[in-house]
Amino acid sequence: MSSTRPAKLPASVLIHGEALETWPQDLFIPPDALEVFLETFQGPLDLLLYLIRKQNFDILDIPVALIIRQYMEYVELMRKFRLDLAAEYLVMAAMLAEIKSRMLLPRVQPEEVEEDDPRAALVRRLQEYERFRQAAQDIDSQPRLERELFLASVGFQDPEPVKIESRASLNDLVVAFRNVIERSRVNRNFSIDREGLTMREKMAFILRKIQNTSRFVRFEEFFDLRQGRAGLVVSFMAILELVRDDMVVVVQNDPFGSIHVKRNEQ
């Protein structure tokens, strides 16, 4: 495994639309693309828009039968893998099927077309969603704080300093921690060194960490955030391996309480 190339984590290859451009037009979906797929689409409307746009159709003039067939193939795949996620997609599938059957009925008078065209409601929703999808992209592409813009601040020099107690809220603390964790995670996705992630090395690292103490070590201490999400799992599994080999003891005093690890003294 040490020779494996860094995995392309979905989060890092996902630029909406682009990662999927390589998919064959005939809807064959390679199995490993499924996860990318699930993370890429925001829901049935998003998927429909993708199918329509990919083939350059106008929202207002969808070839319904074709889109329905394509949509159902995607939904089938999702059902196969992650049934729970498909609920919203299934509702849409039912709606599409109904539209399709109504389209097959004899045509109505042209002047009543808006009310009676079974596509009208769907088209309205698709348009509405697309507007906000686009707005979200537009907002995201504008300069904002912490990315392009930074607040300018300088130190306050006070010749007769009074003690000013700075303040913070619990919420500030949570946001700060999330940001810092997220940042370290993003960094990792770009610089994971697979060489450092072998299970044997992890097991050795853990044993080194606990061999000189008969005390319990906090579970969290075995995880090096710089090693990425995969690193976390390798660490976790390395601990499981050690438990199985009776090398370490893992203790959790109450449900959801903190977990501690100690070397097995026997």
Add this chain to the structure above:
Amino acid sequence: MSSEAPRSELKNIIESLLVVAEAPLSLSAIQSVFDKDAAPRSDEVEAAIRELQCDYESRSIEVKKIGNGYRLQTRARYAQWIRKLLAGRPPKLSRAQLETLAIIAYRQPVTRGDIEQVRGVAVSPEIMQRLLEREWVRHAGVRDVPGRPELFVTTPQFLAYFNLESLGDLPPLMEQREFAEVAEDLAKDSGLSPPVEALPDVQASDA
């Protein structure tokens, strides 16, 4: 400030306030640091801020108006060096977060149901939680319908983070074409086979 103090001194005082403030400063916040009888009029403060803005023309910082306040910020073209200093990548927002935020921003006040209606998927509690935590969004009462669902609106911090003077600065929403306009096209098309020629992309109408 004594009234004889030169204009440049007013400018400097304002600058010194802007460089230590952590949120945009309103004219009245600036006026409030002066003794009552020495406080500059708000048009004087505004003029001084305009002068500051000119002074910064060729510099790395600029005055930006956010809501009814002013703040100092670095210009976007210096981000590349600043980011290296601060290390780490800028926080990224997920599409779900951005879409939810966009719907709230353009349609406020909205309920969770409104958001779900537009996006076609359930709004996860986590997404709302994040937006509330960042204080970009807040609760704003309930809608007076059965179930009394909670309403959400954006906050001044939303404007501040996204560098907007007001909600009017949001990028314009794509125009919505009326279904009726193209009803004729639809009538012509059987609907069961793709049109021979693809129509121009709707997105193109988004300037």
Add this chain to the structure above:
Amino acid sequence: MSSEAPRSELKNIIESLLVVAEAPLSLSAIQSVFDKDAAPRSDEVEAAIRELQCDYESRSIEVKKIGNGYRLQTRARYAQWIRKLLAGRPPKLSRAQLETLAIIAYRQPVTRGDIEQVRGVAVSPEIMQRLLEREWVRHAGVRDVPGRPELFVTTPQFLAYFNLESLGDLPPLMEQREFAEVAEDLAKDSGLSPPVEALPDVQASDA
């Protein structure tokens, strides 16, 4: 910066770094934001800082050398107005202070090295000093590894200020969900064949 960039641009870049820096910047810290082959020499950086110093001559801010670092600060004569501004609303902890405090709170006991590892940047002594002075953080012995680095934990005052009964009351962050996510990545690409049965346990503890 490309080497042809004018001198004023170097000055501006340095200014943009100084206004975002949380602690005094050394010459080498300034040089480190440039690509290797485009980095200015230290005498060039020094010259640019001297120029900045001149530019600020008539302004409310100045460059101050502290140890071997430079920082921007307001001039003493503006303190009277700034004090009034701050009196109304005490300043928030800075981003660096907040992040450091958060890491200590959630991960204690931690060493400075642990914090730097998570934040990806050095933790300046000033930051720790502020948190220690505020009595939200205290020393708690050393870690028994080479170098015997000092450990930091939060204090009862920290709990009291944030209105927490115990550290267990810190809002959960659902970090553990990551394990489940990661397991999939790993199963796919590592050939490690993870013990799939073991993972649901982890997920179950995600409250």
